[in-house]
Amino acid sequence: MNELNQSPFADVDPATEMSDSLFARGEEMELNFGPQHPSTHGVLRLKLRVDGERITDCYPIIGYLHRGTEKLFELHPFFQNVPHTDRMDYVAAATNNLAYVGAVEKLVGLVIPPRARYIRTILCELQRISSHLLWLATHAIDIGAMTPFFYTFRERELILDLFEQFCGARLTLNCMRPGGLPHDLPVGWTDKCREFIGLFPAACDEYEGLLTHNRIWKKRTVGIGVLPPDVAVDYGITGPMLRGSGIQWDLRKAMPYEAYGEVEFEVPIGQNGDTYDRYLVRMEEMRQANRIIAQCLDKLPEGPILAKRPRVMKAAKDAEVYYGIESPKGEIGFYIVGDGTPNPYRCHVRPPSFVNLQSLPELTKGYLLADLVALIGTTDIVLGEVDR
Amino acid sequence: MDAIQQAVGDPLFYGVVSPALKILVLLFLGVLPLITYLVLAERKILGYMQARVGPNRVGPWGILQPIADVMKLLVKGDNIPNQAVKWAFILAPCLVVAPAFIIFAVIPIGPPAGELGPLDWFVTDVNAGILFVIAMATIGVYGLIIGGWSSNNKFSLMGGLRSAAQMISYEVPQGLSLVAPLILYGTMSLVGMVQAQAAMSWQVRLITLVPMVISFFIYLVAGVAESNRNPFDLPEAESELVAGFHTEYSGMRFALFFLGEYANMIVISAVATTVFLGGWLPPVAALGFIPGPIWFALKVFVFLFAYIWFRGTFPRYRFDQLMDLGWKWLIPLALGNLALTAVIKLWLLYR
Amino acid sequence: MSAMKRFLDKFMLLDLFAGLGITAKNMFKKKVTIQYPEERWEPAHRFRGMFRLDEDRCIKCTICAKDCPIDIIYIDWHQEVNPETNKKEKVLTRFDIDVQRCMFCGLCEEGCPTEPKSIWLTTKTYELASYDRWSNLYVDMDGLQEWKVRPAYTDEEIA
Numbered sequence: 001m002n003e004l005n006q007s008p009f010a011d012v013d014p015a016t017e018m019s020d021s022l023f024a025r026g027e028e029m030e031l032n033f034g035p036q037h038p039s040t041h042g043v044l045r046l047k048l049r050v051d052g053e054r055i056t057d058c059y060p061i062i063g064y065l066h067r068g069t070e071k072l073f074e075l076h077p078f079f080q081n082v083p084h085t086d087r088m089d090y091v092a093a094a095t096n097n098l099a100y101v102g103a104v105e106k107l108v109g110l111v112i113p114p115r116a117r118y119i120r121t122i123l124c125e126l127q128r129i130s131s132h133l134l135w136l137a138t139h140a141i142d143i144g145a146m147t148p149f150f151y152t153f154r155e156r157e158l159i160l161d162l163f164e165q166f167c168g169a170r171l172t173l174n175c176m177r178p179g180g181l182p183h184d185l186p187v188g189w190t191d192k193c194r195e196f197i198g199l200f201p202a203a204c205d206e207y208e209g210l211l212t213h214n215r216i217w218k219k220r221t222v223g224i225g226v227l228p229p230d231v232a233v234d235y236g237i238t239g240p241m242l243r244g245s246g247i248q249w250d251l252r253k254a255m256p257y258e259a260y261g262e263v264e265f266e267v268p269i270g271q272n273g274d275t276y277d278r279y280l281v282r283m284e285e286m287r288q289a290n291r292i293i294a295q296c297l298d299k300l301p302e303g304p305i306l307a308k309r310p311r312v313m314k315a316a317k318d319a320e321v322y323y324g325i326e327s328p329k330g331e332i333g334f335y336i337v338g339d340g341t342p343n344p345y346r347c348h349v350r351p352p353s354f355v356n357l358q359s360l361p362e363l364t365k366g367y368l369l370a371d372l373v374a375l376i377g378t379t380d381i382v383l384g385e386v387d388r
Numbered sequence: 389m390d391a392i393q394q395a396v397g398d399p400l401f402y403g404v405v406s407p408a409l410k411i412l413v414l415l416f417l418g419v420l421p422l423i424t425y426l427v428l429a430e431r432k433i434l435g436y437m438q439a440r441v442g443p444n445r446v447g448p449w450g451i452l453q454p455i456a457d458v459m460k461l462l463v464k465g466d467n468i469p470n471q472a473v474k475w476a477f478i479l480a481p482c483l484v485v486a487p488a489f490i491i492f493a494v495i496p497i498g499p500p501a502g503e504l505g506p507l508d509w510f511v512t513d514v515n516a517g518i519l520f521v522i523a524m525a526t527i528g529v530y531g532l533i534i535g536g537w538s539s540n541n542k543f544s545l546m547g548g549l550r551s552a553a554q555m556i557s558y559e560v561p562q563g564l565s566l567v568a569p570l571i572l573y574g575t576m577s578l579v580g581m582v583q584a585q586a587a588m589s590w591q592v593r594l595i596t597l598v599p600m601v602i603s604f605f606i607y608l609v610a611g612v613a614e615s616n617r618n619p620f621d622l623p624e625a626e627s628e629l630v631a632g633f634h635t636e637y638s639g640m641r642f643a644l645f646f647l648g649e650y651a652n653m654i655v656i657s658a659v660a661t662t663v664f665l666g667g668w669l670p671p672v673a674a675l676g677f678i679p680g681p682i683w684f685a686l687k688v689f690v691f692l693f694a695y696i697w698f699r700g701t702f703p704r705y706r707f708d709q710l711m712d713l714g715w716k717w718l719i720p721l722a723l724g725n726l727a728l729t730a731v732i733k734l735w736l737l738y739r
Numbered sequence: 740m741s742a743m744k745r746f747l748d749k750f751m752l753l754d755l756f757a758g759l760g761i762t763a764k765n766m767f768k769k770k771v772t773i774q775y776p777e778e779r780w781e782p783a784h785r786f787r788g789m790f791r792l793d794e795d796r797c798i799k800c801t802i803c804a805k806d807c808p809i810d811i812i813y814i815d816w817h818q819e820v821n822p823e824t825n826k827k828e829k830v831l832t833r834f835d836i837d838v839q840r841c842m843f844c845g846l847c848e849e850g851c852p853t854e855p856k857s858i859w860l861t862t863k864t865y866e867l868a869s870y871d872r873w874s875n876l877y878v879d880m881d882g883l884q885e886w887k888v889r890p891a892y893t894d895e896e897i898a
Contacts, residue, residue: 053707072808080808083844144618144704147762150438154771161783168787168860174844182849186785209761213754216619216703370622370706437762440772701762702755 033372035064041138041376042383046360053368058361062354065387073347078104078313079178081347086172088349089385091134094120094127094163095327097176102257103323103334104178105307107315114259115303116180121259122193122296123166123175124325125289129200130159131328132282132289136207139279139377143220148207155203158196165189178313180306190297197290197297204287212280221275225363225375228273235362236355239330240281241379245273251326263295275378282380285328312342322350329353329380349388353381407493410511414497415489423650424454430696437700464639469540472636476538481641483531484648487524488655494520495658496579498668498680509668509681510579517578518570521659522563525614528652529555535645539636547635550707551623555614557714562610564722568603568729569663572596578659582667592736599729604664606722608694611656613714615649617695619702620710657691658684781863787843788864792834794880797857799829803847811837812847834880838867 033046043064049057069088073081085100086093098120105112112120133152140148160170165186167175175181211217227237229245242249250267252260268284270277315338324333330352339345356379363375428443428450435442443450468477494517498509514520529552536548570576573584588596613620637645661667665687668680705713773780782788804812815833820826848860 076808080806080846083808083842083846087842140703144621145702146434147438147700147765150440151765154439157771164786165783166785168783168785168845169843172842172844174846183785186783206761210701210758211703214703214758215752215754216705219709220703220706368706368708433766436766436770439765439768439770441770444774697759697762701758 041381042386044357044376044381044383044386046372046376048369048372050369053370055364055367055369055372058364058372060357060360062357062383062386065383067388069388070347070349073344075343077342078108078315078344081344082176082178083172083174086174087384088351088388089327089329089332089353089382090171091382092127092131092328093171093173094123094175095325095332097173098124098258099323099325099327099332099334101176101178102325103321103336104313106323107319107321107336107338108178108309108313110179110307110309112180112258112307113304114301116305116307117259118296118300119181119185119305120176121263122293123163123173124258125292125296126159126162126193128289128328129286130156132286133159135282135328135377135380136279139374139380140211142373142377143217145211145217148210151203151206151210155200162189162193162196165192177306179309180304182306184305190300193293193297197293200290201287204283204290208283212283218276220371220374221279221378223272224275224367224371225378226272226274227359227363231362232273232359235358237330237359239326239328239352239356239380240278240285241330241356241359243267244270244278244281246271251324251331255324257325259296259299260292262299263292265289265292265295275374278378314338314340314342315344316340324350327352329382329385330356332385349385351385351388353379353383353385357381357386406507407511410507411493414492414511419489419492419651419654422654423647424458426650426654426692427457427646428454429692430699433693433696434700437697458643461639461643466639466641467636469636471540473538473540476534477636478641480531480535480538481637481644481648483534484528485531485644485651487527488648488651491521491524491655492658494578495655495662496582496667497684500579504680513577513579516576517581518566518576518663521578521655522559522566525562525652525655526559528648529559531648535637541636544635547623551616554616554620554623554707554710554714557711558610558613558620558718561606561714561718561722562614564719564726565603565606565610566659566663568599568722568725571726571729571733572600578662578667581663582669585666586669595736596729596732599725599732600664602721602725603729604660606718606725607660607664610714610718611660612695612698613710615652615656615695617649617653618699619704622704622707622710653692653695654688657688657695660691661687782865785861786863786865787845787848787860788862789867790836790841790843790847790858790860791862792880793857794831794834796853796855797831797834798853799831800852802850802852803858806846806850808844808846809840809842811840813837831880836878837876838878839876 029050031048031050033044033048035043035045037044045061045064047059047061048055067087069084072084082097082100085096089096104110133156137149137152137156140146163173163175164170166189167173167182169175227241227245229242229247232242232245233247238249238251246269248267248269251257252265253267265288266284268281268288270281315336317338317340319338320336322333322335324331331350332352333350335346335348335350336344337346360375360379363379364372367375431453432442432450443453446452446456468474493511494514496508496510496513498504500508500510500513532548532555533552536544536546536551539545539548569581573581575581575584612618616623661684667687668684670676670678670680670683799814799816801814801816804810804814813833813835814831816829816831818827819830821828843860845860847858848856851858
């Protein structure tokens with residue numbers, strides 16, 4: 001009988017791979033860092049074995065937010081599935097959209113006009129900034145600093161306003177279609193965007209001034225949750241978690257997509273693989289995203305925003321494609337199999353948070369309970385993506 | 389007042405009636421409203437620091453908000469867990485609140501009788517005032533331990549123990565940091581300390597600046613840790629697993645714990661003003677026309693603002709790092725400071 | 740020199756004071772709070788709010804129902820002879836939308852072929868709360884056409 005068949009509320013779990021030696025002797029306590037908790041960023045359940053304050057083992061149990069998204073994909077034609085992708089990683093909807101429409105375009109064989117590519121890049125980078133701002137807010141408030149939360153949300157409001165002016169929604173954007181974009185930029189959008197990127201570096205400096213050199217922050221994050229690079233590669237971790245451990249791998253540089261091949265930016269990497277390095281990597285990524293948006297706005301070409309596409313988009317039978325992009329949390333990929341009808345036959349998502357979450361037991365062994373919240377924050381998981 | 393004095397007789401007047409009146413006025417008309425409005429002030433100031441306004445719906449600028457909070461807490465259900473130890477459960481909030489209020493009995497808000505009115509501006513002047521303050525502060529720890537233990541809840545026991553350990557380990561630097569000014573002023577009574585500060589010449593102030601600043605800093609840090617405030621508020625942080633010793637308390641009992649924490653804040657600020665900043669003395673003699681109690685209040689408000697400022701800015705320390713800081717950094721610093729103070733005092737006495 | 744700086748930094752707590760300075764500076768900046776409901780924030784022009792139907796413009800092509808990712812639009816039409824032009828034309832019997840499940844994605848509006856659209860979401864309405872569950876959650880044809888543009892918080896009509 002494996003874990004899947006057991007009720008999630010079973011008390012002692014012989015099927016979990018948790019060490020039993022100290023537990024049997026009664027020295028360890030089993031705690032449920034339950035699905036409802038202010039700092040698990042969603043409904044994540046962690047079964048912990050603690051020895052006093054030290055965590056000796058940690059077993060994540062997920063599935064509390066499973067909504068059958070991958071099945072829902074199979075029921076409707078390709079272009080109708082874009083709203084479903086918004087709701088997986090609900091914090092960074094534009095990159096989800098892009099991964100899906102990119103996969104469909106690769107499957108059907110569409111060529112995107114340059115203006116659409118640049119606008120999509122701008123949207124993705126804005127989304128990257130917005131997602132990292134939310135990550136910083138929640139991470140800081142878990143560690144105890146309350147004010148970065150409010151400051152980052154103040155800037156995030158500006159980004160959400162930009163999104164709203166473009167596509168009508170703030171969080172579940174539905175802002176891309178297979179072939180390009182549903183509508184063009186409204187008048188004055190580029191000016192507002194430039195206004196935002198003009199004031200953003202100062203805002204970044206403000207957050208850094210509050211946290212980066214603060215000795216309490218450093219004490220809480222330096223040396224906590226060290227992820228060795230080979231372990232990270234073994235688990236298949238991508239995104240800032242991987243780059244924090246020193247591995248130079250970013251899909252935007254390694255396999256450029258959209259307009260990333262035509263803009264200049266740097267990819268920050270960390271040295272020690274601890275929480276502080278991942279924090280620095282994400283802060284620098286926000287600044288680089290700002291730089292990318294500025295360049296894209298300068299280079300924005302004129303032209304159509306939607307490719308010529310067939311009225312009914314069908315994929316050939318048994319045609320399959322995998323398309324991955326760099327979302328703020330890591331590599332998000334869509335694996336779509338067509339079957340000759342307008343609906344996909346199978347659409348599987350490779351969510352970055354799901355893969356990054358695997359490293360959590362490895363990261364938390366030996367640290368204190370108070371570090372657990374910092375570590376959950378640094379893995380930057382969104383349960384909508386983990387469970388789909 | 390004179391009529392009462394003549395009717396009751398001098399010893400009874402000065403011994404019983406006058407202190408009783410002062411306690412009534414000071415505590416119930418002064419400190420209690422101050423505590424409830426301190427809650428509002430914290431929410432507003434934190435809000436302003438965080439790019440938002442705090443409560444502003446209940447009355448202009450939210451002035452009636454504490455009254456609304458108190459009314460809400462009064463009507464909330466009073467649950468005592470089934471298996472809890474009842475007498476301890478009921479006793480614990482009192483043990484937290486009472487010592488904080490008792491300390492107000494020795495803190496001088498203004499000068500003694502004669503300088504500013506016929507009565508002393510303090511309830512009583514104990515000869516060993518500082519000792520009394522430190523002793524009463526220690527009793528407050530009992531309330532936490534008993535509260536955490538009596539709740540019959542694993543997590544609140546853990547939280548209560550952590551909180552108590554934190555408070556006990558910061559009592560030592562707090563006490564040691566108060567010994568240095570004690571040596572320099574030569575008196576333990578709080579009124580005497582303020583008078584000694586008034587009497588120091590500027591040369592003496594300059595020479596004793598370094599040890600006084602160091603002990604001020606140590607007292608401030610230890611004070612923040614004593615009242616379980618950010619950055620030392622791990623035992624009561626909501627984002628940690630253990631919800632703290634006051635998990636099982638609701639309604640007015642919880643309000644008493646809350647009140648006790650803020651009263652503690654005010655007490656520590658008041659002691660700091662008296663010992664380090666000069667109590668009721670104006671900073672410059674020319675401003676002496678403003679009465680002493682107002683200066684005292686202003687100085688206490690500066691400290692309270694600093695408390696709220698710290699809460700808004702800093703992340704919190706992990707528990708072992710907190711204990712580390714207390715035992716490995718503050719105590720040696722305090723002891724070194726003590727030695728330095730002793731040397732300076734000897735030089736001042738025998739030069 | 741840098742060792743001196745590091746010593747000063749560590750013992751003079753400069754980093755902590757920098758943080759305190761930032762929060763103090765923010766105390767005096769303009770606050771971003773909007774006092775709802777006295778001040779309302781106006782959504783953008785393309786904001787996807789509550790949808791509205793115009794029965795006269797609708798050509799009953801049912802593209803909106805087919806495009807809906809969650810199939811919550813229910814359309815029934817039948818042929819009728821229009822007494823004025825004596826021609827057969829489509830007439831809507833039922834156009835219901837299940838608002839409980841609508842995710843306001845706007846695909847129905849995108850699919851609508853008429854110019855201007857017969858179903859549109861750009862009504863800038865997001866205040867959809869009500870005291871009665873069934874009055875607002877499953878909206879039938881008349882409801883879709885006739886709801887007030889912005890539900891009034893006070894008694895006055897806000898167009």
